[in-house]
Amino acid sequence: MAYDASGLPDVTGLVVGIIGGTGDQGRGLAYRLARAGQRVLIGSRSAERAVSSAEEIGALPGIPAGAALSGGANADVASRSDVVVVAVPWDGHRATLAELRGPLAGKIVIDCVNPLGFDKQGPYPLPVEEGSAVQQAAALLPDSRVCAAFNHVSAPLLADPEIDRIDLDVLICTEDRELVGVVAALAARIPGMRGIYAGRLRNAHQVEAFTANLIAINKRYRAHAGIRVTDL
C-alpha cells in the first residue's frame, strides 16, 4: 500500500487538455507534460491566443522534436482530450466550467485552481459556496470524473527550462479512487513529482487554501516551496 510508481497505469497515450492554458500555471504544466512526451492541447477563450501559446511552449528547451502540442478554443480542446486540467483564474472558474459541461462529459477533470484573495497582509483563502473550487467543479460537471491536483506546483519552477526535476508531491483529492492512479501516473511523468491520494473532495478546501501558506513561506524564505509527504 506504500506509494509505488511501478504500479501506476500507462498514461503515455492520453491527450491532456489544459483549460486556461495561457496562464502561468497552465503554461507551466503544459510545458512539463509536453517535455515528458505527453500529447498536450492548450485551451483558451481565444483559439488564436491558444495557438500562439502552444507555438511558444513548443519552442522552449527540452521539448522533443515533433511533440504533439497544439492550441484551440476551450470547448474544442475539452472535447478532443482524455484528461482536462482546469487552470483558469478563480473568478472565471464557475462560468468557464458551466459552459463546458457538455464537452467535458465522460472526461477526467483535474482542477488545480486555488480560490485566494490578496490584501495588504498577503494571501488568504476565499470562501466558496460549494466548499472548494473542486467541489464547485464537481457540482457543475456531474458527468465528468473530477479531482483536485497540482494545486501546489510553483509556476516559476515549471517554467524554468534549466530545472530538470521538481521534487514535490501532487496531492489528489477525489471521490473516484480509480482516478488516483491515472493522475498519479501523469504527475510521475514530471521528474521528481509523486501523486499522492490525499482524501475526499470535502477535504480539498484546505489543500487549495494551503497555497496561501506556501506563498507566505515563499516570501519569508525566498523560495519556491512545495510539499513532500513524509513516511511514504
Add this chain to the structure above:
Amino acid sequence: MAYDASGLPDVTGLVVGIIGGTGDQGRGLAYRLARAGQRVLIGSRSAERAVSSAEEIGALPGIPAGAALSGGANADVASRSDVVVVAVPWDGHRATLAELRGPLAGKIVIDCVNPLGFDKQGPYPLPVEEGSAVQQAAALLPDSRVCAAFNHVSAPLLADPEIDRIDLDVLICTEDRELVGVVAALAARIPGMRGIYAGRLRNAHQVEAFTANLIAINKRYRAHAGIRVTDL
C-alpha cells in the same frame, strides 16, 4: 533568508509546559522534548494524573538521568512555564483556555489542536467561529503570545522509543514574528524536525484542517505521514 537552524535562539533553558499532557499528542511531545534535555512540565485537569504521566514518560528509553520532568494541575503548570503547548481535545479547548487566561499571561502559547470531526467517511474539518483553534486561543488569551505549531506531528511516531529521528516540518502560524525563532528552535531540538514560518493566524485554519488529509493518507498508504516543505 533560507531556513538556517544555526541562527535560532538558545531555548535550552526554557521550561515547556504541556496542557493536556496526558493525551497522546501531549505525551508524545513531552517525551521528545524531555529526551532532548528540555525541562518539561506535564499539565492535566488532575494533578495526580499529570504526576503519574510524568513518571511514566520519565521511565521511557532515552530520557536522560535526572531529567527535569514533572507534573501538576494545568494552571500550576501554566504559571511555572515559559512556553506552554496546548494539546487538549478540541471539545475542551475553549473552556480550558478561558480558565487559564491569568496563568498564561505573558507566556508563549503553542496551540497544536486540530478541530476535526469523524464520521463513516473519515475525518473532516469542523467549522470554528473564530476561524481556527489558534485564533480562538488568541481571542481567549489577549495577554499571551500565541502561535499554531506541531499540528501535524504523528503521535505514534513521537511515542515510539525506537525512532530517533522524525523527519518533518513544523509549520508555525502567528502574527508574532519573533515567536517563530523560539518555536523553530524548540522544534529543532527534536532530531529531523524543522520549524517553518507558514503565515499569519488567518491562514492557520487550513494547516489545522490538513490533518484530516494526513489521516486519509495514513489510511491509504499505511503510513505516519507528515509534511516537509520543499526548496527550503
